[in-house]
Amino acid sequence: MYRPGSDELQAARAQLVSYGARLLDDGLAVGSAGNISVRLGDLVAITPSGISYAEMRPEDICLVTAGGTEPGGGTEPGGAQNRETPSSETPMHLAIYAATKAGAVVHTHSPEVIALSAARQELPAIHYAITGLGGPVRVAPYVRFGSDGLAAAAVRALDGRSAVILRNHGAVTYGRDLAQAYDRALLLEWLARTYRLALCYGDPAILSAAELDEVTAEARRRGYGERRAGHQPGQP
Ligand SMILES: [Zn+2]
Numbered sequence: 001m002y003r004p005g006s007d008e009l010q011a012a013r014a015q016l017v018s019y020g021a022r023l024l025d026d027g028l029a030v031g032s033a034g035n036i037s038v039r040l041g042d043l044v045a046i047t048p049s050g051i052s053y054a055e056m057r058p059e060d061i062c063l064v065t066a067g068g069t070e071p072g073g074g075t076e077p078g079g080a081q082n083r084e085t086p087s088s089e090t091p092m093h094l095a096i097y098a099a100t101k102a103g104a105v106v107h108t109h110s111p112e113v114i115a116l117s118a119a120r121q122e123l124p125a126i127h128y129a130i131t132g133l134g135g136p137v138r139v140a141p142y143v144r145f146g147s148d149g150l151a152a153a154a155v156r157a158l159d160g161r162s163a164v165i166l167r168n169h170g171a172v173t174y175g176r177d178l179a180q181a182y183d184r185a186l187l188l189e190w191l192a193r194t195y196r197l198a199l200c201y202g203d204p205a206i207l208s209a210a211e212l213d214e215v216t217a218e219a220r221r222r223g224y225g226e227r228r229a230g231h232q233p234g235q236p
Pocket residue numbers: 033034089107108109145169170
């Protein structure tokens with residue numbers, strides 16, 4: 001069993017606060033909506049419930065075990081009691097960590113993906129950069145926030161992808177670290193916006209599976225995957 005040291009823990013807390021502020025700045029969430037987490041060995045550090053990102057401090061970040069409980073005892077670095085309540089979407093974050101090799105998960109309430117989710121079953125390949133998310137992004141069916149059902153729906157729709165759109169709710173992306181997971185959240189929102197703009201012209205052309213495969217193969221040939229040890233499209 002691996003538990004993070006106090007330096008690692010402190011760095012993760014600071015990083016989550018910093019990226020939380022970016023969620024607001026980049027228009028991916030408002031107030032305290034959305035939530036982000038990083039995996040630290042056997043533990044997950046996650047933003048608290050109901051605290052606006054503008055007011056969030058490193059000590060407000062919560063720690064949970066893979067089972068969703070607080071790490072026990074005060075004798076280990078991760079053992080301090082949480083001052084706040086972990087995000088209501090903690091079950092969804094934990095389900096994604098259990099099903100993938102994600103090192104970080106970003107859940108947004110960003111307007112472009114929410115608008116798309118109300119009208120479409122998936123975000124199609126309007127641009128080849130969607131290969132960075134594993135391909136066309138599915139819209140998972142609506143299930144109430146904070147429920148195990150939503151966690152299961154998100155994991156199902158993530159199959160072979162590093163992004164999922166949640167109907168009438170938001171989106172989730174994951175990556176090997178928080179920087180990659182966050183970049184994917186920005187890419188997803190940009191793709192949804194681009195698709196909406198294309199719809200203004202009528203019936204937009206969409207890239208085929210073969211065209212996307214060609215992009216993935218060329219990216220691999222150029223060694224784009226080498227900076228990401230073991231990276232496969234759609235996987236962190
Ligand atoms: Zn949400």
